[in-house]
Amino acid sequence: SSSPAPKPVSTVSPFACQRRTTLDNHNKNFTDLLEVLAENMELSGNQGPCLAFRRAASVLKSLNTALRHPEEMKHLPCLGEHSKAIIEVEYLSLSLSLYLSSALRTSENWFSRGLRTLEQILSDPTIRLNRMQTAGFLFYDDISRPVSRAEAEAMKVLVEDAVKRVNPSARVCITGGFRRGKDFGHDVDFIIRTPEPGQEDGLLPALIDWFRRQNVLLYADLQESTFDLGKLPSRRFESMDHFHKCFLIVKLKRDDVCEERERDEDGRRDWRAIRVDLVAPPIERYAYALLGWTGSTLFDRDLRRFARLERGKLLDNHALYDKATKAKENSSM
Ligand code: 8DG
Ligand code: MN
Ligand code: MN
Numbered sequence: 001s002s003s004p005a006p007k008p009v010s011t012v013s014p015f016a017c018q019r020r021t022t023l024d025n026h027n028k029n030f031t032d033l034l035e036v037l038a039e040n041m042e043l044s045g046n047q048g049p050c051l052a053f054r055r056a057a058s059v060l061k062s063l064n065t066a067l068r069h070p071e072e073m074k075h076l077p078c079l080g081e082h083s084k085a086i087i088e089v090e091y092l093s094l095s096l097s098l099y100l101s102s103a104l105r106t107s108e109n110w111f112s113r114g115l116r117t118l119e120q121i122l123s124d125p126t127i128r129l130n131r132m133q134t135a136g137f138l139f140y141d142d143i144s145r146p147v148s149r150a151e152a153e154a155m156k157v158l159v160e161d162a163v164k165r166v167n168p169s170a171r172v173c174i175t176g177g178f179r180r181g182k183d184f185g186h187d188v189d190f191i192i193r194t195p196e197p198g199q200e201d202g203l204l205p206a207l208i209d210w211f212r213r214q215n216v217l218l219y220a221d222l223q224e225s226t227f228d229l230g231k232l233p234s235r236r237f238e239s240m241d242h243f244h245k246c247f248l249i250v251k252l253k254r255d256d257v258c259e260e261r262e263r264d265e266d267g268r269r270d271w272r273a274i275r276v277d278l279v280a281p282p283i284e285r286y287a288y289a290l291l292g293w294t295g296s297t298l299f300d301r302d303l304r305r306f307a308r309l310e311r312g313k314l315l316d317n318h319a320l321y322d323k324a325t326k327a328k329e330n331s332s333m
Contacts, residue, residue: 016058016299016302019058020062021062022064053082056087058078139249147274148184150257151188159278171193175190176277191290192278194282204222211250216250219249220248227243229285232319245277
């Protein structure tokens with residue numbers, strides 16, 4: 001009497017680095033929901049549930065078909081009870097807004113404290129914002145708007161031009177989501193390649209200086225290198241690395257962007273603020289840094305987990321090590 005059981009969605013690896021990575025997401029209705037929940041968990045400091053939701057979304061993204069029945073989830077790894085429940089509820093087409101509303105809790109909190117405008121939030125002495133948050137708030141509208149590929153390409157021209165002036169032999173490569181082929185991102189990530197060891201030193205301060213003199217720098221947070229291969233791998237295997245890097249907010253002139261857009265922005269400023277990340281590893285660590293900065297974060301995380309559990313190696317943004325001896329592999333790289 002019952003309909004035949006649905007076919008398994010083939011075998012899906014629990015490691016993101018062993019799954020197909022595709023921009024062709026057949027389960028966007030579920031993954032959007034899971035990602036909103038993940039972000040909400042992250043904002044409220046719940047790392048564990050955040051990771052669980054991200055994992056579940058990543059698994060669904062890798063499928064080459066849409067989930068047709070909750071039964072199919074039985075064959076999928078990394079779906080916790082919570083994620084499964086959410087997917088089932090979505091099947092029952094309960095209102096999406098029920099869940100979305102929980103993501104708004106942080107802003108609701110401010111709202112309930114009577115803070116209605118940006119100015120009020122910025123001037124409230126009980127809300128302490130760090131410099132990054134302040135800069136983020138000042139350009140909130142711009143920064144919360146996705147960066148398009150055309151804008152990323154225009155930013156690349158800007159960065160390449162700056163790098164050329166600071167060190168003509170250095171090369172710039174887009175990393176992060178744009179290197180993975182995404183059409184939109186929350187920032188633009190670049191890795192800078194210098195051909196000789198040591199040339200990475202001082203490069204970022206000089207770049208920041210150049211941007212500042214061009215009057216396009218809105219915010220800069222420079223992190224000098226703490227890289228010491230002798231002290232690695234560190235006991236806690238974090239995703240953060242020890243290279244020279246900086247987090248910037250840069251003005252991008254609208255006229256520099258080759259993109260179709262409505263021309264009715266009368267009176268609006270002729271630039272938008274864009275978040276830019278730059279990293280400048282020493283040349284002999286370039287390959288590992290490029291791999292790490294290409295992401296995705298979950299792909300990297302699982303690549304490390306895979307290396308450790310399935311290959312007996314330790315991988316980070318600096319090197320690949322033998323798990324037992326902690327000796328560096330491929331030292332000729
Ligand atoms: P998006 O900007 O399009 O939203 O996504 P994304 O490009 O994948 O994420 P991202 O937050 O810009 O990070 C890009 C990659 O860089 C991600 O895999 C994490 C990686 N990354 C490192 N080390 C560091 C670090 O020290 N700081 C930051 N911010 N990212 C790092 O490997
Ligand atoms: Mn990015
Ligand atoms: Mn980034």
